[in-house]
Every structure is written in structure tokens, then in C-alpha cells.
Amino acid sequence: MLTNKDSSQASVQELSENVSVIDGTQFIDIRAKGGYSPRLTYAGANIPTVLRVETTNTFDCSSSLVIPSMKYRTNLAASGVTEIELPSQKAGSKLNGLCSMGMYGFEVRFN
Numbered sequence: 001m002l003t004n005k006d007s008s009q010a011s012v013q014e015l016s017e018n019v020s021v022i023d024g025t026q027f028i029d030i031r032a033k034g035g036y037s038p039r040l041t042y043a044g045a046n047i048p049t050v051l052r053v054e055t056t057n058t059f060d061c062s063s064s065l066v067i068p069s070m071k072y073r074t075n076l077a078a079s080g081v082t083e084i085e086l087p088s089q090k091a092g093s094k095l096n097g098l099c100s101m102g103m104y105g106f107e108v109r110f111n
């Protein structure tokens with residue numbers, strides 16, 4: 001689903017702008033409305049991580065979020081922030097989120 005153009009936007013060394021580290025926990029902010037943004041995030045490996053998914057009057061299917069690798073599935077509130085704790089991820093691993101229909105998605109790459 002991601003194009004080659006997406007993968008060249010940032011080096012694997014740098015964290016994306018939607019990633020912050022506070023007191024040893026990494027937060028990754030994703031917006032869900034008519035799809036997910038950003039589509040591609042570079043995050044740090046080997047640190048406890050919380051995915052924060054924000055909805056704002058989101059009435060489309062991006063509110064129905066699935067993270068297949070974690071067997072996670074939820075219906076996000078139409079507006080609000082949902083925090084999803086992730087186990088610390090190995091360098092080189094990827095995490096994908098999808099709407100339940102599989103038409104929208106996002107990817108986080110850990111390095």
C-alpha cells in the first residue's frame with residue numbers, strides 16, 4: 001500500500017515528527033479520519049511505546065482500527081484519543097494498522 005516515494009521521505013535514523021519521548025516512553029501520534037496520517041512513521045526500537053490515535057468527528061471506517069500483529073481490534077470514539085500500549089519493538093520491525101476493511105492503513109518502522 002505504501003509507494004516507494006513514501007519510503008524515501010526520511011532516513012531510518014531519524015524519528016518522525018509525530019514521535020516524542022517522554023520519561024522513557026515513546027509516543028506515536030496517528031490521526032484517524034478518512035484514513036490514517038501520517039501513513040509512514042519512523043520510530044525508535046527497544047523502548048516502551050504508546051500509540052495515540054486521535055479522532056475528530058471521525059465517522060468513516062478509519063474509526064474501526066485493526067492491528068493484525070497484535071490481534072488488536074477496536075472501534076474508536078468519533079472524537080478523542082485512544083492510547084494503545086505496544087511492547088517494545090525490535091530494530092527493523094514494522095507495525096501495520098488497518099481499517100477493518102483493509103482499505104486504509106498506516107505503518108510504523110522501528111529502528
Ligand SMILES: [Cu+2]
Binds near residue numbers: 061099100101102
Ligand atoms: Cu475501511
